Amino acid sequence: MKMAAKAKPTTKEQSHPEGMFEGMVVFFVPKGVQPRRLQIWKQRMVQMGAVIEERLSKRVTHVLAVDSHTVLQEFDTYRLSRFKGDLCMLYFDLCKLKLKVLLYQWLEDSLKSGEKLSENLYVLKLDPQDESINEPDKSLDPEPTDANVSSELQKLNNKKIKSSSDDTKIVNLETNENRRENAPLSSTSIASTDGEVENLNYADRRPQHRDAENEASTLPYCPPDLNKNITEIFKKLVNIYRALGDDRRSFSYYKAISVIEKLPFKVESADQIKNLPSIGKSMKDHIQEIITTGKLLKLEHFETDEKVQTISLFGEVWGIGPATALKLYDKGHRTLDDLTNDDSLTNAQKLGLKYFDDIRQRIPRHEVQEMEHILQKVGEDVLPGVIIICGGSYRRGKATCGDIDIIITHPDGTSHKGFLPKYVKRLKDTNFLREDLIFSTHSEEGTDSGVDTYFGFCTYPGRELRHRIDLKVYPREIYAFGLVAWTGNDVLNRRLRLQAESKGFRLDDTGLFPATQGSGGKRGTKGNASLKLSTEKEVFDFLGFPWLEPHQRNL
Structure with missing residues (x-):
């Protein structure tokens, strides 16, 4: 009897997107995945x-997870209730159910x-006694029938194995960060491995504190960003409305960008995202117009309006707000060169104009990291034990940064006083800090919550290109609030403030204050004394807001 030819393996099972997951009953393991992304995947x-x-049931045909460890952790309760703690029995039971456990990457x-x-x-092994538990199950790979197919499959397989390993590292980092975040920075002792307690001085503890607060900044934020045709147009509208002083519309587009850039699919119809947060009717109409025509008439109108374009341009100069930009336009100024001869500009605005092109350039993440290390080393030389963390988009894991936000404190609660002037001088002596924009000190007098501030320009070693840098020194007792505020993002900060107000408090970078009763429906002013909260997590917990690691705060 003539045998049928062995079918060649294929990496695609269905060519029609609509209904391509028909027949699948899926359970998602949520650990290690942002809730919003999980919601989008389920919807799709x-x-x-x-x-x-x-929940896991006999109906389930597929389980999707970050890695095998998260699967076993997710089913821990299931295991304890059914198999009295026997992990191997869980493995055998899952095999009986004939489940396929796949990487989310699939x-x-x-x-x-x-x-x-x-x-x-993409299949994950679940045998708890197998040391290669994090690797996809190679035994299920189809046998290649020719050299070309074999080569391509091997490349793809290697890629998936590496992806699984990287995902595991990220989950472990998140777990460690969460565990350390709960430990107060002011603690004067830690438990050693043999159970005894070791007393540590502040200098010995400093690297542990700095790493604990800053570890999450090593986790990159890499959204799929498959819809740049939409987000690039919205980014232009954000800048235009901000320059015009229309913060409400600017913020609306800003929020929409954060949602759209995380989508794991290319948007081909606005109906695909009509139920997502921050996507209202008008935003949906804009998206559909961009998809259909490749452009947005609203943006084209702004770009052909001389007044809008001029005010937007002036508003990009550091220190020039919407009102000043309008005044400069009314004076007859139309270009940046026109502004160079205007005596009404402050010294800070003149510096913003001088380095206009420099500070518009994004800073690569690796350069920010190197500059953070410089700042930490100099800080340690000036004041042993000082805690120096780079916040902003860097701490949230972004690939590039617009500027550098540095949040500083000292764990003993007093040594931060008078630190900033010495620190700035040392950084200027090394030509790291260049020109000053704002320099105010309050720590020694105790005014303005005791927060010292420096805004200015810095340079990457060996270059003259200016970057914007902000240094904020907080007393230890309010450092957590400064860290939350200067990590951001703007959407999260706004939500936290609203959450605080709903509980009768006012939240800012200096504390969480009981709010006084306002009159006529107006917001009340904040009280004099802030609540004492030592860590970012304590702030989130008190407000009843789900805890987010820094790299998860790109809302």
């Missing part, structure tokens, strides 16, 4: 024919390609 799978189960790659990819290269 349902739209394409899948059924989502919120779903993301399928959505990106528009076709259901082969599951074989």
Whole structure:
């Protein structure tokens, strides 16, 4: 009897996006995935024919997870109740259910390609006694029938194994960061490995505190960003409305960008995202217009309006706000060169104009990291034990930064006083800090919550290109509030402030204050004394807001 030819393996199982997940009953392991992304993935799978189960059952055909460890952790309660703590029994039971446990990467790659990819290269091992538990199960890979297919499959397989390993590292970092974040910085002792307590001086503890607060800044924020045709237009509108002083509209587009850049699929119709947060009717209409025509008439109108363009341009100069930009326009100024001869500009505004092109350039993440190390080393020389953390978009894991935000304190609660002038002088002596914009000290007098501030320009070693830098020195007792505020992002800070107000408090970078009763529906003023909260997590917990690691705060 003539045998049928052995079918060649394929990496695609279905060519029609609509309904390509039909027949799948899926359970999502949420650990290690941002809730919003999880929601989007579930929505997309349902739209394409899948059924989502919120708990493990015999109906489930597929489990999606970051790695094998998170699967076993997720089913820990299930294991204890059914198998009295026997992890191997859980493994055998999952095998009986004939579940396929896949990396989330399978779903993301399928959505990106528009076709259901082969599951074989994404299968995770669950045998708890296997040391290679984090690797996809190679035993399920199809046997290649020719050299070309073998080569391509091997490349893809290696890529998936590496992805799984990297994901595991990220989850472990998140776990460690969360554990350390709960430990107060003012603690004067730690438990040694043999259970005894060791007393540590502040200098010995400093690296541990700095690493604990800053560890999450090593986790990159890498959204799919598959819809730049939309987000790039919205970014221009953010800047235009901000320059015009319309913060409400500017903020609306800013929020929409944060949602759209995280989508794991290319938007081909506004109906795909109509139920997502921050996407209202008008925003949906704009998105549909961009998808259909490749442009947005509103933006084109702004770009052909001389007044709007001029005010927007002037508003990009550091220190020039909407009102000043309008006054300069009314004076007849139309270009940046026109402003150079205007005597009404302050010294800070003149510096902003002088280095206009410099500070518009984004700073690569690795350069910010190197400059943070310089700042930490100089700070340690000036004041042993000082805590210096780079916040802002760097701490949130962004690939580039617009400026550098540095948040500083000292764990003993008093040594920070008088630190900033000495620190600035030392940084100027090394030509790291160049020109000053704002320099105010309050720590020794105790005014303005005792916060010292320096805004200015700095340079990367060996270059003259100016970057904006802000230094903020906080008393230890309010440092957590400064860290939350200067890490951001703006959307999160606004939500935290609203959450505080709903509880009768006022939140800012200097504390959480009981609010006085306002009259006529107006907001009350903040009280004199802030609550004593030592860590960022304590701030989140008190407000009843879900804890977010720094790299998760790009809302």
